[in-house]
Amino acid sequence: MIVDVIQGLVDAISVGSLYALTALGIGLIFGVMRLINFAHSELIMLTGYTLLLFASEPAAVAILGGLVVAVAVALITERIAFRPLRGADPTTLLVASFAVSFLIQKTMALTVGSKTKGVDFLPSLGEQIVVAGIRLQLLKMVTIIVTVVLLVALSWFLRRTRYGREMRAAAENFRMAQLLGVRSDRVISIAFAISGVLAAVVGFLFVSQSGFLEPRMGLQLVAIAFVGTVIGGLGSLVGAAIGGFIVGAATVLLQLVLPYGLREFREVFVYLLVIFILLVRPQGLIPSAGLRQRV
């Protein structure tokens, strides 16, 4: 019984971690340019296909390839699609991100086909390990550890480095940051590059877990993670991570605690929770200072 509870919790934490990383990538870009980037899902998807491309190479090569592709595509979409729209209405930016997302997704469907493909990335992560007499899947532990490492690294970058400080300033008050000489192009490019890294890592973990690829694979992840950033408080990175985590973990926990007949409707309960949180805290769990200021 206790074993079941611990296994369930580890499961919930690892799925929550995956959504937290996805939400963080979306929250970072929203912070610096008020863009809700649905094309983030295509970064995850392209990472997956890169893993397939390098399937016969050592895993390290595939990982490096995935990182390079995700970061490069993130930077290219920023340069071509989003930079010309900087300062535009958030709705315009949102529509542009849908356009970029569909363009990449449909291009992939045309070139590699929309059929689901199997990929066996790091199969050794599927093994069970025994910790204190409890059997746990190695991948879940790796997901949790990687997430913690990335959160610590990102937090260090934002708090302790010059560019991190500039990024936080730009997220809180873009105009004032510019008035102090913060280069908007550089800050936004760095944010996109980091979002690319986060998307690639989510891609590695997700593909390793699911073992399949399809052009639409990123959409579900990003849609749910976006809900996470909203309940966490749009514009707040801590909020995005917590919100993503809550939504992901709640999905798994509901699967465990709901009566058998209701389990297939678990999303209904997740979104009831979301609605409840937003009713109690319309600004999100951790509202951002920047949005408060921009009344």
Added chain:
Amino acid sequence: MTFPVAAQRTDKNVQAPSELLLAVDDLHVGYGSITALRGVTLRVHRGEVVAVVGPNGAGKSSLLNSIAGLVRPRQGQIRYAGRALDSLSIENILRSGIALVPEGRHIFGSMTVEENLLLGATIRSDRQAVAADIADLIARFPILRGRWQQPAGRLSGGEQQQLAIARALLCRPALLMLDEPSLGLAPAIIDQVYKILHELHDRGTTILLVEQNATRALEIADHTHVLSAGALRLSGTSAELLSSPQFDAAYFGVTPPEQVPAS
């Protein structure tokens, strides 16, 4: 009283007060169908404090914002140290030596006092000199010392204004522009803020000040312009303006009786 941060630039560069630093000519600024400035011309010489006073909505912020590059003028020219600013980015205008402390202060509330100050030195790469300047500023603004690691959003309005001024000084501007530094502050706090401005003036810092609070501005300014409904109505030294019967009329945008054409 010393002001080391400002001193390092001005001590070396102090020249005859007649040296022209900023020249604004026939400036027209508008937003959509709204016209904010209609043909403003003014001069700021090195070492001077120039004030622009006027009621709410006169176009004062538009003037500073267009000099800082936040707003592109529709017509007219802004020259700084002989160079046209029209095509420069916000960042390059700052790099050329003009800093703006905007209305409402805009400190980064979620960041610490230290981080706010470090952001003021964004365009500088001389880290040791920055550290020395920060040490000087703490001595100058003792209020910030005890709050070093606190989020700046927890400071009071007056403390935030001092932080905003200190932050602007860290980029070592040759021209410091302040938009309504007394806005929303209690009189005792305004005294503190103006004391700092007086010290900066004594050290030779060139200041372009925009104020609704004409009394305060006139006390410090070498030269004052009255801006109303987008145009300069009256200009002169503080003494001249205070003794001018037209001052109130100009401030409130009423045509002075002397200028009403005889019918």
